Amino acid sequence: MHALKFRPNRFARTILMMLLAMTGAVAATAADYRLELVETDWELRPGLTTRAWSFGGTVPGTPIIVRQGERVRIEVINRLPEATNVHWHGLILPVQQDGPSLSIQPGTTHTYEFVAGKTGTYWYHPHFMPVLPQLDRGLYGSLIVLAPEDARYSGDHTFVLDDWLLDAQGRRLEGTAPGDMERHGNVETVNGKTGPAIAPLRLVKGELHKLRFINASTASVHNLSIQGHRFKVTHTDGQALALPFLTDSIKLAPGERIDAELAASGDPGRSYEIASSRRSSGMVIPIVYGNGSVPAVSSPFVTPKPRGYSIDPNARPDIVLELGSAMARGMYGHGMIGRGNTGNAPAMIWTINGCAHPDTLPIDVPLNKVVTMRVYDRDMMGMMMGHGMEHSVHLHGTTFQVLSINGSAPTGELWKDTVPIPTHGYVDLAFVMTNPGDWMLHCHIIDHEDGGMMTVVRAR
Numbered sequence: 001m002h003a004l005k006f007r008p009n010r011f012a013r014t015i016l017m018m019l020l021a022m023t024g025a026v027a028a029t030a031a032d033y034r035l036e037l038v039e040t041d042w043e044l045r046p047g048l049t050t051r052a053w054s055f056g057g058t059v060p061g062t063p064i065i066v067r068q069g070e071r072v073r074i075e076v077i078n079r080l081p082e083a084t085n086v087h088w089h090g091l092i093l094p095v096q097q098d099g100p101s102l103s104i105q106p107g108t109t110h111t112y113e114f115v116a117g118k119t120g121t122y123w124y125h126p127h128f129m130p131v132l133p134q135l136d137r138g139l140y141g142s143l144i145v146l147a148p149e150d151a152r153y154s155g156d157h158t159f160v161l162d163d164w165l166l167d168a169q170g171r172r173l174e175g176t177a178p179g180d181m182e183r184h185g186n187v188e189t190v191n192g193k194t195g196p197a198i199a200p201l202r203l204v205k206g207e208l209h210k211l212r213f214i215n216a217s218t219a220s221v222h223n224l225s226i227q228g229h230r231f232k233v234t235h236t237d238g239q240a241l242a243l244p245f246l247t248d249s250i251k252l253a254p255g256e257r258i259d260a261e262l263a264a265s266g267d268p269g270r271s272y273e274i275a276s277s278r279r280s281s282g283m284v285i286p287i288v289y290g291n292g293s294v295p296a297v298s299s300p301f302v303t304p305k306p307r308g309y310s311i312d313p314n315a316r317p318d319i320v321l322e323l324g325s326a327m328a329r330g331m332y333g334h335g336m337i338g339r340g341n342t343g344n345a346p347a348m349i350w351t352i353n354g355c356a357h358p359d360t361l362p363i364d365v366p367l368n369k370v371v372t373m374r375v376y377d378r379d380m381m382g383m384m385m386g387h388g389m390e391h392s393v394h395l396h397g398t399t400f401q402v403l404s405i406n407g408s409a410p411t412g413e414l415w416k417d418t419v420p421i422p423t424h425g426y427v428d429l430a431f432v433m434t435n436p437g438d439w440m441l442h443c444h445i446i447d448h449e450d451g452g453m454m455t456v457v458r459a460r
């Protein structure tokens, strides 16, 4: 059935993919994966184990690493006590493969099948409402579509960032801390490990490594700083930047990804680290140098061809969305209460143009036409409560060009699938839907998504 049937371990697979990429072989390859959703006792660090839900027994779940143009077949076996589904965040797929409309019942199997399109750093997670109790228990994994040039880095490393709200025994604490409207953790993890259990990044002077960061947290923004080095940010949400830039700190809102190059320019023998601004929660990646050095590796980054839409910046956007919130009772007594509110959560609903999902109005867009959209943060409730959090808006089924943020165009073309909306500000976007279907648009702060900040873009 498949030209290449291979159920390899991660490393064998990566090497195979790199060889294929290097030789430029145009093989009709197929990738077969099997993701079994199971309850797992997961060790975050020695002495701290929690009961997680996982794709394949590990947190993050089985990494999916494929090549552009490869046929991907993923068998999903649900061994959890409740129904679920899987969304391939950032991939542009036929709507039946996108996830949210599916319900994979306990004890049943569903097979996704699609062709990997654009190269880049993506991820997967359930999109079954309410999403929070599933994603927040560890149900996520990376999905990498390798580019040929990726094989020329000295190393290619994926870091999936998350946070967990646990007691000292590792038991999951439900709800949110007093005064919080979103669920934030007290233990932060990199690839499912915290503090001293996080694997160091090992470098040799002269090398050039590719780092892929994925924020799988349901609400927390992660700010990472690096010592003694600089990141060269090359991709946002898997899309190559027209103008990569150097920085010593990066910020990822929920759902966002950043790819960066790291030139090993430090002193051999010295140690460095990449650390979160909340470093006491355990998110610290040590950087350890081996002995010796290699000739400096030059960047294989390929500057993308310009593909921006030509849009009159003074034209009115086709679609205007206003993000807001309200108290579920009292001020907002129309029964429009999001389904995700649980008994012990604050009685907030989160709205788009005044309505909470499933009562939000669908947005109709034509297929294969450029659509412009302005998204405002009008979260007055949040402002009154001193909240001021950036909603992280994700659109399924396409990547969009960020035209401007608070009226300022980015330096160089910027393409994303998830974008934070500045507090009381706005973002202008443009996109083309190439596949017909109902595509979700929602806040990737999962408390907000479950609490109503979601609608559907109907492409016909």
Ligand SMILES: [Cu+2]
Pocket: 390, 391, 392, 443, 444, 445, 448, 449, 453
């Ligand atoms: Cu939000």
